[in-house]
Amino acid sequence: MTAQAAELSTSRVSWSIGGALIVDGVDCTVPPGSVTGLLGPNGSGKSTLLRLVAGVQSPDGGTVSLGGRDLVATKRRDRARLLAFVEQDATTDIDLTVLDAVLLGRIPHRSLLAGDSDADRHLARSVLERLGLTALAERSLATLSGGERQRVHVARALAQEPSVLLLDEPTNHLDISAQLATMALLSTLAADGVTVFAALHDLNLAAGTCDHVILLAGGRVVAAGTVTDVLVPEVVDDVYGVRTEILRHPSTGRPVLTFSGR
Numbered sequence: 560m561t562a563q564a565a566e567l568s569t570s571r572v573s574w575s576i577g578g579a580l581i582v583d584g585v586d587c588t589v590p591p592g593s594v595t596g597l598l599g600p601n602g603s604g605k606s607t608l609l610r611l612v613a614g615v616q617s618p619d620g621g622t623v624s625l626g627g628r629d630l631v632a633t634k635r636r637d638r639a640r641l642l643a644f645v646e647q648d649a650t651t652d653i654d655l656t657v658l659d660a661v662l663l664g665r666i667p668h669r670s671l672l673a674g675d676s677d678a679d680r681h682l683a684r685s686v687l688e689r690l691g692l693t694a695l696a697e698r699s700l701a702t703l704s705g706g707e708r709q710r711v712h713v714a715r716a717l718a719q720e721p722s723v724l725l726l727d728e729p730t731n732h733l734d735i736s737a738q739l740a741t742m743a744l745l746s747t748l749a750a751d752g753v754t755v756f757a758a759l760h761d762l763n764l765a766a767g768t769c770d771h772v773i774l775l776a777g778g779r780v781v782a783a784g785t786v787t788d789v790l791v792p793e794v795v796d797d798v799y800g801v802r803t804e805i806l807r808h809p810s811t812g813r814p815v816l817t818f819s820g821r
């Protein structure tokens with residue numbers, strides 16, 4: 560897949576519910592063709608910010624743009640050709656096979672009345688192959704393990720051939736090998752020009768993979784930059800209420816964080 564690399568940005572994006580300000584004037588930039596990690600403690604607003612960027616929810620104020628184009632004003636179908644979203648613990652009400660679930664990703668690319676073309680099926684099968692899911696193609700989605708289902712949702716998003724891939728906790732439910740494989744896939748996609756923006760809890764997975772990170776606390780951006788700039792005790796300790804020490808990965812030189820309570 561080769562996508563048109565485009566910068567994603569938000570300007571003063573806000574969203575509140577029941578009088579509580581959940582996302583509070585967020586300005587952030589996701590560099591084109593990068594893996595950008597969205598970090599922050601539980602309840603800091605990561606999922607909500609991703610939903611606002613994806614257009615699942617509309618912001619009360621502010622703008623979301625992709626390569627200068629206003630995404631909030633973009634029609635849903637047009638947006639779905641640009642941007643794919645893998646939600647946390649996504650579920651589907653209808654019982655589909657894995658292949659049919661992945662083919663859903665092709666809907667924004669075809670005319671409203673057309674069915675799946677040979678090209679759509681070919682693309683869906685190649686995405687399944689890329690994610691190691693070929694053997695599960697005819698299985699019912701409902702019978703899969705949590706980790707398998709998570710990979711199918713990523714496959715459905717890739718079948719959309721998006722310029723921007725948004726993922727909410729894509730390594731949830733995955734064993735360590737599958738976590739590393741997912742992060743490696745995100746790096747490969749970014750190298751192919753996809754702008755990847757992923758909410759992550761595991762700061763070490765972020766440190767090992769992300770080109771850029773954005774750290775939220777209380778619905779606001781408290782730090783943004785490279786992992787070496789942001790994942791430092793001066794920032795992490797206050798945001799998470801822990802004591803952090805930074806080691807270096809012996810082969811990559813990237814930061815490895817250790818934590819203790821304080």
Ligand SMILES: Nc1ncnc2c1ncn2[C@@H]1O[C@H](COP(=O)(O)OP(=O)(O)OP(=O)(O)O)[C@@H](O)[C@H]1O
Nearest residue numbers: 576577581599600601602603604605606607608758
């Ligand atoms: N529809 C809603 N109604 C009420 N409160 C909401 C709603 N959506 C989000 N919130 C609140 O907004 C805050 C931020 O939630 P959000 O899911 O965005 O955080 P998060 O950083 O993704 O958290 P986690 O890491 O636990 O998944 C939480 O306190 C949550 O309870």
